[in-house]
Every structure is written in C-alpha cells, then in structure tokens.
Amino acid sequence: MSKFAPEKDGAMFSKACEHGIKAIVYIATQSLEGRRVKIGDVVENSGSPEAFTGKILGALTKHNIVNSLTGPYGGFEIAPKRMKEIKVSDIVFAIDGDSVYKGCGLGLSECSNTEPCPVHSKFVKIRNELKKMLETTSIYDLAVGLKSGKTILIR
Amino acid sequence: MSKFAPEKDGAMFSKACEHGIKAIVYIATQSLEGRRVKIGDVVENSGSPEAFTGKILGALTKHNIVNSLTGPYGGFEIAPKRMKEIKVSDIVFAIDGDSVYKGCGLGLSECSNTEPCPVHSKFVKIRNELKKMLETTSIYDLAVGLKSGKTILIR
C-alpha cells in the first residue's frame, strides 16, 4: 500500500553510528585482553561493511575515542583505563552530532521552551532520558557484556 | 572535520512523519471550528512542501486518519469526535511503520530479549517510554495547544 513505511526508517541512530558503536565495543573487548585488532577482524565480528567502518573509525580516531597505528602489527586499540570514561554519548556525538540532544521533534529550526512545537513538552522528556542514558553508559559496560557472552553483535 | 555529523541526522522521526504530524495537527485545529481545508492552506500553515505533503496525506487518508473530498469545497477534515481517539502513534505507524517500536538500537535484524545486543536493556526502556508517550498523546491534545497559541508549527 503506502509507499511510506518501507520497513527501514525510524531508527534512533544513523547506520554510521550503529557501525561505530559496534566496532568500538568489539575493539574494547579485545583491548581488555591486550589484543590490538585490524579492521578486517573488526568487521568480521561486528557484521559491518569494511570500508565504511574504516571511515567511521577514522573519525573516532580523530575524536580520540580509539587509538590507531599503521603498519605491520598495527590496528585499533583502546586503553582499558579509559574505557570507563568513554561514554556511548561520545561516539554518538562524534558521528551524528548534537541533533539527537538538541533537535526539535517536528523538525523546526530549533527546539525552544518559550515557543514550543506541539509535541515539545512530551518529546523533551524522552530526549532527556535518552541523553542521560547515553551519558551514563560506558564502553566498558558494553564490552564486559559482550565478552561474557551475555550480548551479541551479529544476527 | 569529520564528514559525518552533517548537522542534519539524528532525528527521531522521518521528515515524512514530521510533515504528516504537522499537517494533521493543523487540519484538526480547523476541523474543530468546522472548517475543511485545502492542501495549499495546510502547507501555508505547516511550512512543509506541498506535493510531498499531498503524498503523505494520501497515505493518512488510506489509513483512515483524515478524511478527504475532491472537487470544489473539497479538502481535508477530521471529525472532532474522533480526535481524542487518534493518537500520534497512529500517524507514526502509518508513515514510518513499527520499526520505531520494534527495531534494535544497533540495527540487528531483530530485537530480542534472549539474545540482546550490547545496548538492548537500556535502549528498550527508552523505546518503551517513547511508545507509551506516542500512544497516550491524541491529535486533540496537540490541536488544542496549537489553537490556543501555546504552540507553533513554523520557525
């Protein structure tokens, strides 16, 4: 029927963001065991496309979320000491920017308390809870769940 | 810097959904005063593109969310009696489908409690609150706010 609802849209994050989070979480599990990983290893375990993931990891490297080394024995790693400091919000911000936290639910040029759109009051509550959730969830938290087998990255 | 974060993405709903909600809310305010409105009037007051909005209203008409009549004195209207029954979730479902409620936060093929992705437990809480919010907010609620001047559709 309707050309809309192509069973694809409506995702909370962009694909780039999804690939980025999965890659970082996998790299973190390996760094916890002292293993530096190559991009091929990353995408094999995250199910994301290799070249695209490379681009995303490049951005995350610039944002100092992950560390990279070129050449033989190179790859990606995250210092275990930093894992509890790095939050999911840092990844989302580096890739999708702050629109997740600041954007208007109906797409108005800006979200305002004094001149709100019809969904503002209820929308802001959800958005703030999402923000708090992302800011209080660390890479370490997610990596531990994956390493223990409680969670998965591919289905 | 990063080619990502083009200051655009990260929106909770698709543009089609945003246009649809704004159009419906405006039509509702007019129907409350017994006025049937033409598409030109709708987009003048919602700030959305006309042809695209026409497509979206076509889908919403099929889903029985709004009523349309062709010909002179035609246009769109919503029976005031139904406004409290029609929820924002109905509009979102008609346009974006159920991925908002069912989709995995990291894009896995399906969201599962028994085999969850790393963000599942925290993500599901937010998603359920969003769902509840959309299911408990009626078109009538939004229309009243707009009619009284407490909220706006264009900025």
Place this chain on the structure above:
DNA sequence: TTATTTTAGGACATTTTTATCTTAAATAAG
C-alpha cells in the same frame, strides 16, 4: 453536459546517506 476545482497517484528529479574503490602515508622488519 461542460467547465472548474481539488485530491490521487504515477513518473521523475534532487539530495542525503550509505558503501566501495583506489591511492597515499605511516610503520616495522629484514
């Protein structure tokens, strides 16, 4: 009936996002 108005809907165009390909740069080992 005929002319006019307005939505319906298919075809087409544009923009954005996602993804790939190719070459350059960096690093380490021999």
Place this chain on the structure above:
DNA sequence: CTTATTTAAGATAAAAATGTCCTAAAATAA
C-alpha cells in the same frame, strides 16, 4: 633502503529518502 602491512583519506558509486511535476479522477455547480 627496500619491502610488506596496515590505516588515512579522497574520489566515486549505489541506494534510500525527500521532493517535484504532470495527468487522471472525482466532485460540484452552472
């Protein structure tokens, strides 16, 4: 220094979402 390996990054391609255009169909009134 040379070679092999790996990330960096620009150019390009494909796919999806957004948006426009044009004709058909429906309804109304004269």
